[in-house]
Amino acid sequence: MKLVKLGYVQLGVKNTEPMINYYKDIMGLSVITEASNGSAYLSSSIDHHNIILTPSDQPGCMRVGFQLSKDSSLKEAAEELASHGITSEIKSNVHPGISELLEFTDVVGNMVQLYEEMEYSGVGFKRSGIVPFNFNHVSFQFPLEEQQRAIDFYRNVMGFHVTDWVENIITFMTCNSYFHVLNFIVSDQKKMHHLAFELEDWNHMARAHDLLAKKNIPILWGPTRHGAGHPISSYHHDPDGNLVELTFGIDTYNMELGYVEPRPWHEDYPQRPRAWNPDEMLSKWSTPFGFDLVK
Ligand SMILES: [Fe+2]
Known part of the structure; x- marks a missing residue:
């Protein structure tokens, strides 16, 4: 399997408004989408999202997303994982900006999502806040x-x-x-x-x-x-x-x-x-x- 990029983390958030305000106004990310389940999708520049903030009783990392290289597919990644005893599932429309992803739990219990492509946000960099490169x-x-x-x-x-x-x-x-x-x-x-x-x-x-x-x-x-x-x-x-x-x-x-x-x-x-x-x-x-x- 060949991965090329750390795409995003999905954080469970307890203090929803302060967390959105921190990542938007202080960190200087752009809110791209606010989903019906209350999740906010924020981008540092070109990706649809790099940080997902999802209301939850348990703060911390819910999922981490990696992008596959162009010569790898979700299906091949699923087969590779299966050959090592890892069950995975291809899911559609889990996140806006990603049509299909492969979800599995890694060997230490972290939820991982792999995707082939993510939509570009088109927003570029904000002019206020910390505004990191990535x-x-x-x-x-x-x-x-x-x-x-x-x-x-x-x-x-x-x-x-x-x-x-x-x-x-x-x-x-x-x-x-x-x-x-x-x-x-x-x-x-x-x-x-x-x-x-x-x-x-x-x-x-x-x-x-x-x-x-x-x-x-x-x-x-x-x-x-x-x-x-x-x-x-x-x-x-x-x-x-x-x-x-x-x-x-x-x-x-x-x-x-x-x-x-x-x-x-x-x-x-x-x-x-x-x-x-x-x-x-x-x-x-x-x-x-x-x-x-x-x-
Ligand atoms: Fe570090």
Whole structure:
């Protein structure tokens, strides 16, 4: 199976109006559709949606959507999953903007949707709010004993590459040229850990932080440069308490050659997937923070 893109997450939302206002007015995404079930579909620029906000008693990630490459089909993906004992179902008109998708539960219980095509929103970028380049990656946490099963599934069945890892703490994986579109964090809890949006540079980060400060949203951790993937990142909570990462300068991964494009701040030349120690993975600059990012 070949995936090319992390398309969207569907979040269950408890505080519906504050959550829609946060992703619309503060994050600077555009509301494309408000469905009859109360779900709001928001786009960062060209996709019909990157974030789906669905009223729910249980906040957090309900589903994650990936786009298949042009030479893969839903039917072939279903057959591939079946050959590994995973039951899936092709569904029509589940979300506006996607005519057909394949839905299944992965080996650690996350609901996944695959699609061949999504309509373009045509809205471009907003002029107010943080206005990220894209919805960049999503992170899930689950127990250690399930980590290898998940890594093997995403690598061997879904076609991901492992790009970096910290033994028994975190594993980074990608299906395209971003350093990662997924990471798995070891935890006793089982839930989404964070979702991340890509910014342009330090100026964009500063403007974003000034806006968050004006809205009385504290920065919990960062900005500092992570080791793995080398992005400069900060973290805050959305109104439902989901951890949101703002990030820029993340490594570009060359899937064919198995290394990231060289940068002056890299440790190795070429910089290939590697194990990190926890402190270096969190902050290359040894920046101390009171917030435990991988709890
Ligand atoms: Fe992240």
